[in-house]
Amino acid sequence: MKASPVWHPFTQHGLNEPIPLIARSEGVWLHGADGRSWIDAISSWWVTTHGHSHPRIMAAIAEQAGRMDQLIFAGWTHEPAETLARELTAIMPPALTRVFFSDSGSTAVEVALKMALGYWLHRGEPRQGIVVLEHSYHGDTIGTMSVGERGVYNRAYEPLLFDVTTVPFPHAGAEQATYDALEAACRAGAAAFIVEPLLLGAGGMLVYPPAVLAALAAICARHGVLFIADEVMTAWGRTGTLLACEQAGVVPDLLCLSKGLTGGAVPLAVTMASEAIYAAHLSTDRSRMFFHSSSYTANPIACAAACANLAIWREEPVRERIATLAARQAERLAALPGVHNPRLCGTVAAAELPSDQSGYLAQLAPRFNAAAREAGVLLRALGNTVYVMPPYCITEDELDQVYAVIAGFA
Incomplete structure (x- = not known):
C-alpha cells in the first residue's frame, strides 16, 4: 500500500x-x-x-446540516449562534456579557489577547505588556506560543514571538514568589495576565489550589490589570465544576472556551468578554471595531452541536x-x-x-x-x-x- x-x-x-x-x-x-x-x-x-x-449531539448536527451549512458572520447572523450566545450568558458569570465566536482554543486565546490590547488603546492608555505563568501552554499560533512556555515546542519559531513577563509557577510553599512577581508586573503597567485556572495541561498536568487562583486574580484587580482565564481545557467539568474559576470565586475579564463546548464533536470556540471590554470597542468610528474573524466564525453546524451540549448539561x-x-x-x-x-x-x-x-x-x-x-x-x-x-x-x-x-x- x-x-x-x-x-x-x-x-x-x-x-x-x-x-x-x-x-x-x-x-x-x-x-x-x-x-x-x-x-x-x-x-x-x-x-x-x-x-x-x-446521539443528541449527532442528531443536532444532522438536523442543522440539512437546514444551513455555513454563513458569513460579519454583519449577518443565524439562530444557532444567537441561541448559543444567549444560553452561554445564562450559565456563565453574569459579568461576561459578550460572546465572540472563533474556531479553536488557540484562536479564542488570540482573540482575548487582541481584545485586551484594544481595550487599553481605545481607553487612551496603551498598555501592552502581557504577564504569563511559568510552564503554561495556550496554543500553537504565534500569539499563543508567545504567551506559553518557551522550549522544544517553539524553539524554531522564536524570532516570531513577542516578549512577555513570566511569573513562577506557584509550587506549594513557594506561592509568595509568584504573588510578588505578579504584583511587580502589575505595578509596572501590564495590560493583562493570562492563566490556565487550577490545572496546567501540556505543561505537565501541574495542579495548584483555588486559593492561589483567587489571590492571583485579586492582585490583578487591585491594579486594574485584565484577567484572562484560558479554560479551553479546564472548563466543562474537567476540574470538577463547570468552570475551574468558580472554585476560586473568580470572574475573569475574558474567558476562553473551546474543546468541550460542543461536547468535543466539532470545532468551535468562544471568547466571552465583560461589558467594559465590549464598550471600549463600541463607537461610530469604524476604525475602533474589533478586527478579527475567520471564514468559519460561528459555523451554524458547530453552534447547533454546542446548543445540544448545553441541553445535555441542563437535562442530564x-x-x-x-x-x-x-x-x-x-x-x-x-x-x-x-x-x-x-x-x-x-x-x-x-x-x-x-x-x-x-x-x-x-x-x-x-x-x-x-x-x-x-x-x-x-x-x-x-x-x-x-x-x-x-x-x-x-x-x-x-x-x-x-x-x-x-x-x-x-
Whole structure:
C-alpha cells in the first residue's frame, strides 16, 4: 500500500511508529478499521466530554446540516449562534456579557489577547505588556506560543514571538514568589495576565489550589490589570465544576472556551468578554471595531452541536457523572503503585512514572504510548507524566483497564 501523504501533528514520522486507522467511535471506544478497539482515556486530546458520537449531539448536527451549512458572520447572523450566545450568558458569570465566536482554543486565546490590547488603546492608555505563568501552554499560533512556555515546542519559531513577563509557577510553599512577581508586573503597567485556572495541561498536568487562583486574580484587580482565564481545557467539568474559576470565586475579564463546548464533536470556540471590554470597542468610528474573524466564525453546524451540549448539561445528570468519575479516579490513583507525585484535579488524574529523564522528549513517553496502544488503551504521556482524562461515561471496568496499563508500566 502506498504510504499516506498525511503529516500528523506532534508526530515524528521518521520513527515509523504505527498510526491506527479508526473507522468509528462510540462512548469511550475507538474502533479500528482492522477490527481492534481502544479505550479513549484522554478524550481524544481532552475534547470529548459525554462520550464519542453522543446521539443528541449527532442528531443536532444532522438536523442543522440539512437546514444551513455555513454563513458569513460579519454583519449577518443565524439562530444557532444567537441561541448559543444567549444560553452561554445564562450559565456563565453574569459579568461576561459578550460572546465572540472563533474556531479553536488557540484562536479564542488570540482573540482575548487582541481584545485586551484594544481595550487599553481605545481607553487612551496603551498598555501592552502581557504577564504569563511559568510552564503554561495556550496554543500553537504565534500569539499563543508567545504567551506559553518557551522550549522544544517553539524553539524554531522564536524570532516570531513577542516578549512577555513570566511569573513562577506557584509550587506549594513557594506561592509568595509568584504573588510578588505578579504584583511587580502589575505595578509596572501590564495590560493583562493570562492563566490556565487550577490545572496546567501540556505543561505537565501541574495542579495548584483555588486559593492561589483567587489571590492571583485579586492582585490583578487591585491594579486594574485584565484577567484572562484560558479554560479551553479546564472548563466543562474537567476540574470538577463547570468552570475551574468558580472554585476560586473568580470572574475573569475574558474567558476562553473551546474543546468541550460542543461536547468535543466539532470545532468551535468562544471568547466571552465583560461589558467594559465590549464598550471600549463600541463607537461610530469604524476604525475602533474589533478586527478579527475567520471564514468559519460561528459555523451554524458547530453552534447547533454546542446548543445540544448545553441541553445535555441542563437535562442530564452531568454533574453527578463528573463527581462519580472524580471519586473513581481518586480511588485508583491512590492505589497506583510505583508512581511519583500523584495528583488529581476533578476528573483529571496524573502522576510521574519512574524515569531517568523528564521533559516532553523523555524516551519513556513513546514506549509507554506504544504499550498502552497494544493493550487496547489510548494514553499519551507528557514526557514521564502519565495522565487519565476520560469521557464522563467511562465505566468502572473500563477505568480498571486503563489503570492496569499504567500499573503494568510503573
